[in-house]
Amino acid sequence: MFSDHKLYWGRKRKLKEVERLEKLPRHPNCVQLYRAWEEDGHLFLQIELCEFSLAKYTLTHHFVPEEMVWNVLTDITLALKHLHDRDVMHLDIKLDNILMTKDGSFKLSDFGIALDCSQMLKDALEGDPKYVAPELLSEKFTKSADIFSLGISMLELSFDLNLPQHGVPWQRLREGRIPHFRVRCK
DSSP: OHHHHHHHHHHHHHHHHHHHHHHSOOOTTBOOEEEEEEETTEEEEEEOOOSEEHHHHHHHOSSOOHHHHHHHHHHHHHHHHHHHHTTEEOOOOSGGGEEEOTTSOEEEOOOTTOEETTSOSTTOOOOOTTTOOHHHHTTOOOTHHHHHHHHHHHHHHHHTBOOOSSHHHHHHHHTTOOOOOOBOOO
16 A cells, blocks of 8 residues: 555656646756656656766766856756746755756756745655755745755765765754865765
C-alpha cells in the first residue's frame, strides 16, 4: 500500500509540474516544455535540449571561470524574476536544476515543487536540504527563499564547495555566516 501511495503522489507531483509549465509564459531562461504524455503508466516530458546541468559540469570542471559564474547568476536571476512576477516560487534552486545550452546560456529546470503563491501553501514542499532557505524551516514560504537558494548555489559554484546537508556549518550558513569549507578534491 505504501508504494501505491508513493506512486500516486509522485504522479500527481509530475502532473502538477506539467500544468505549471504549460501555464507559465515562455522565457529564455526557463526550460521550455514542448509536450507531455502518459504511456504504459509513465509520464514523459519533452523539453528543449540542453547540454548538461551545472552539477554535472562541476564534476569535471573544478574551477569555473568568473565570467561563467556571472552569466549563470544573471540568467537564473532573470528566470526567477519571470517566475516571481507571476507569483510562482521555484523552491528547488540548485546546480542540478540549472542547465546549460549549447550556446552557453543557462536555464532553470525542474518545476516539480514550484508553488503558485496565490494558492494555499499547505501542499508546499521544500527542496534539497543543502540549499533550503532558513525561512522555510519555519514554514514561511516567500520568494526570498529562491534568492537564498540561488546565493548558496553561486557560493558552491564559485568556490567548488561541498555544501553541508546538516550540522553546525549548515546552520551557520542560514545565520549568514560562511563557515570554513573543505574544497572538493581536484
